Amino acid sequence: MSLRPILIFPDPILRQKAKKITIFDDSLTELISDMAATMYDAPGIGLAAPQIGESIQLIVVDVSKEEDEQKFTVMINPEITEREGSQVDEEGCLSVLDLTASVKRSQKVTVHYQDTSGAAHTFTTEDRFAVVMQHEIDHLHGILFLDHLSTLKRALYKKKIKKQLAAKKG
Numbered sequence: 001m002s003l004r005p006i007l008i009f010p011d012p013i014l015r016q017k018a019k020k021i022t023i024f025d026d027s028l029t030e031l032i033s034d035m036a037a038t039m040y041d042a043p044g045i046g047l048a049a050p051q052i053g054e055s056i057q058l059i060v061v062d063v064s065k066e067e068d069e070q071k072f073t074v075m076i077n078p079e080i081t082e083r084e085g086s087q088v089d090e091e092g093c094l095s096v097l098d099l100t101a102s103v104k105r106s107q108k109v110t111v112h113y114q115d116t117s118g119a120a121h122t123f124t125t126e127d128r129f130a131v132v133m134q135h136e137i138d139h140l141h142g143i144l145f146l147d148h149l150s151t152l153k154r155a156l157y158k159k160k161i162k163k164q165l166a167a168k169k170g
């Protein structure tokens with residue numbers, strides 16, 4: 001198990017469409033424990049494989065209710081099959097520095113996914129956890145929460161990042 005560096009916007013890997021996983025082997029298990037360790041170290045409540053440079057359809061999400069308990073779920077090839085209602089909640093992202101913003105999402109989602117042995121599962125959730133699911137699954141499609149903001153907010157953020165990058169270079 002090792003910590004992996006988290007890619008930061010505007011890294012192009014974050015914009016790729018992640019590949020489906022078809023091989024469920026030991027190297028996948030190893031990657032998953034790296035992802036969990038990296039998520040808890042950050043700390044975060046969800047991490048998608050592209051965020052550590054692996055453009056494959058894999059997410060880990062922390063589902064624990066108690067603060068000191070670490071219990072995570074692994075979702076392979078997750079896909080949202082049903083959506084219901086809407087909610088607005090504050091989001092941030094380990095790959096998008098210095099920004100939190102309100103994002104409109106579905107209130108309730110049903111997700112089809114595979115576990116580490118390849119077995120299929122269906123899972124329905126709502127409220128905050130539904131937000132986490134939508135946010136992490138977006139990552140597998142090259143979508144960041146930034147993309148859900150108004151054009152103005154997004155443009156301001158991109159400008160700020162550009163300036164920071166220019167300052168680093170100069």
Ligand code: NI
Nearest residue numbers: 092093094095
């Ligand atoms: Ni994120």
